[in-house]
Amino acid sequence: MTDRPVPLSRRTLIASAGLIALAACRKGADAQKGTLYAGDQKGGSKVVLGAAGKLKDLPYRIEWSAFPNAAPLLEALNAGAIDTGIGGDAAFIFAIGTGATIKAIGAQKYDGVGPVLVVARDSPIRSIKDIAGKRIATPRGSIAHNFILAALEAQGRPLNAVHFAFLSPQDGQAALQGGSVDGWAIWDPNAALAEKDGARIIRADGLVPSYALLFGRDGAIADKRPLLQDYARRLYAGWDWAVAHPDTYATLLHDETGIPTDVWRTVTGRTKRTGIPIDVTLIADQQKTADRYLRAGLIEKPVDVRKGFDASFTA
Template sequence: MRRRVPGSLIIGLTLVATSSSLWAAADVTLRIADQKGGMRAVLEAANQLQGLDYQIKWHEFPAAAPLAEALNAGAVDAGIIGDAPLLFVLAQGAPVKAIAVDKYDPYGTALLVRPDSPLTGAASLKGKTIATGRGSIGHFIALRALEQAGVAPTEVKWRFLAPADARIALLNKDVDVWATWEPYTTGLTGTGQGKVLVNGRGHIQGNTFLAATEDVLADPRRRAALQDYLARLAKAENWARDHTRAYGVTLSRLIGLPPAIATAQYESRNARWQRIDAATITQQQQTADYWLKQGMILKPLDVKPTFDARFTLSAP
């Protein structure tokens, strides 16, 4: 039985996309969970929400943890989620599978400090306070950076905060480091309020997934709609790489960052949607094994059954 979701879990922002078929639109609806307007913005900018024969109801989340809870509870049908948060919800037995992967340059997943910070790298973090989301991709890069620098997780202080609160804590000097991801990284560094201490290259895989509930995957009509949605999403991302300014304007309107910053964070990611393949499954297994070692996952997790490889994508 699914858990009830608190009313505060799902944050405002609802849109019903246009439809070319009134009967189909009234009959099939996809409840899509987005983070900071990322998917919706690129689809809107690329005009990929035109001519749908199903409805889309958007739900906006500030981070992956509450999005994962919504997927687990069946409050949404599909959503975009990082590798670590997806693993945690799967380890709890959530009826969810990953159907596609967005491969990105992980530079913008980073440890951020204030511009005047004397810190020089992960080795200088002993005794310092790091703000991040528990189990987030920010938490992951912080642990990996500390490990490679020979600093134990117990040798730093942790403040597990939502992105907005972590940003304020860093600017107010309540914490020394903010471990976060895009668009928050460029949102801070691009305005001169922070700098990158450690970036994600060499620390994380750079995988974000589109995940869906098993209820949707078992429904032929909603599964077909989800396949169409994925194809449109990939086309939109390909379009955005050639029209970054136009995309940045749309994203800026949705997430409240200046257009130049919104554009820069997208260019930093250089992301591409791909089908699930053996290499991605291997990478996700390595991430699961790492979290097991850290005690964040309590028993071994075989990730192979958590993927649905039936979904297709055309070459860009």
């Protein structure tokens, strides 16, 4: 056994069900227009905002809630438990494809390593072309799930040529270590941590563009637009700070998550995450994901992703 940090899990942080109940308590007079309820992931928005000095002199209060990954954060947004949060673009497309009333109001482009396939060091899988017929763990509807589907399409293979085990990040790591799956499709820092522990990562850079999106629930966009606009402006400045100070950022991420600093230096060194506006290129990339999810049977009907974006916050 080891006390090394493990990938963040739904079980170790706030459950969406509890936040849904909390949402009911916040309706009416208690839903203060002077408070922004923000969802976050470990090592996420709060860290970068604090490091860049963007939590100083706030004209409103931020109440933070922590999540293990994008899917439960999006569930809480849709339930009205939080006003805003950030997560992977593919998870967002999956959410709006299943009826969520959420908008993307900002975006971050990943230049470098996006989602990857993690395999055991002695695995016969040597490249992304070797995945057909294999059992792969990944969170359902995530950027890593989209990555594997895109790899199958690029090879001209059917989208059911891989046997998926839809697992949380922590459970996916355990499944790979236990040998019950052949590979684990995931993102950093989980991939970098697995690599440090002896696994191999299989990259296919550029196979799918990688983005994170800043979300706002429809009610907050209507009632708290000035707060969301200010929050988005501060967050974009924080992202700029992180790109300019990768070593300092890595140290702060270690302090926040417990994951070793050298792992975070690997992450910040091989991927730059830059704030970008919501534009036609971004939306076109998201439409490709939505269409792929439809072909894979993840969503039941076509989705016009333009309806899920509000470009006025980054215009």
